[in-house]
Amino acid sequence: MNLLLLEEADFIGPDRVILSDRRLTHMQEVHRSAVGDNLRVGRIGGLMGTAQVLRLEAREAELQVILDQAPPAKLPLTLVLALPRPKMLRRVFQTVATMGVPRVVLVNSYRVEKSFWQTPFLEPEAIREQLILGLEQARDSVLPEIVIEKRFKPFVEDRLPALVDGTLGLVGHPGNHPPCPRALTEPVTLAIGPEGGWIPYEIELLGKAGLQPVQLGERILRVETAVTALLARLF
Template sequence: MNLLLLEDGDFIAEDRVRLSGRRLKHMLEVQQVAPGDSLRVGRLNGLMGSGQVLQLDTEQAELSISLDQAPPAKLPLTLLLALPRPKMLKRVLQTVSSMGVQRLILLNSYRVEKSFWQTPFLTPEAIREQLILGLEQARDTVLPEVIIEKRFKPFVEDRLPALAAGTLGLVGHPGDYPSCPRVVEQAVTLAIGPEGGWIPYEVEKLAEAGLQPVQLGARILRVETAVTALLARLF
């Protein structure tokens, strides 16, 4: 936790918060905070700044808060991700959040196992939990937007063309395609497939919607690694 992230419900006055639970535990056990100590804090979807510990015990902590700093800019990116397996999903959500992705769309694909859609990690609360861990890691306060699209074809045919309009549209896909571009200046819509990749029909449909296939070399990377590598290259 590199940033103590505060929610509206934590504020007991305009410049004062009271914390308990996970964040208090982290302050006590990992950071070993004492009264008087100053911590880096941020308000969810708001500014960042510092918090001074006024008092703390095993039940709660009270901090005086001063917020004056904008969070880091988001990447101008809509990331379409074929729904990963549950264990990978948790990590990918953290990665996406910590790298500053603006909007994530979790999409079905032929190679997404049907059981993946049943995971409890897809509830709004579970998604939010992982996104917040990513923000705390990266020192950001702004949650990415997450959209779930269980049906590939209607989404890609009916909604994706408008979403991708005016952006650089890309599909990460191994094969005889141009290399993924570097350091682009414009907004990007990037689709990354499941383990085993998109099927040819899906690559075609994504191309019809304005997303052109690009590759990242001969090595096949895990989804989480591919996401990070493509983002680090594009921005």
């Protein structure tokens, strides 16, 4: 936790918060905070800044906050991601939040196992929990938007073209394709497939929606590693 994120419900006044959950435990056990100490904080969806510990008791802490810094810029990116297996999904939520992806669309794909859609990690509170861990890691206060599209074809045919419009559309896909471009400043829509990759029919439909295949070399990466590697290369 490199940033302590504050929820609306924590505020008892314009510049005062009370904490009593895992953030208090973290202050006590990791930071070993004392009254008078300053901590980096951010208001979820708002500014970042510092907080001074006014009162620190076993069950709650009171902080005075000064929020005067803009959060770091997000990447100019929409990430379309075939739903990963549940254990990977949790880490991917953290990774996209840490890396500064502002919007993720989770889609179905032929090689996504149907059971993956049943995971409790897709419930809004579970998603939010992982995103917050990722923001705390990166020092960012703005949650990415997570969109769930359980049906591939209607999403790709009816809604994806509008997302791609005005952006560079790319789909990560192994094979004899151009290498992933580097150091872009323009907006990008990037699709990343499931373990085992997209099937040819999906690549064809994504192509019609404006996403052209690019590759990262002959090594096959886990989804989480592919997300990080593609973003680090693109921007």
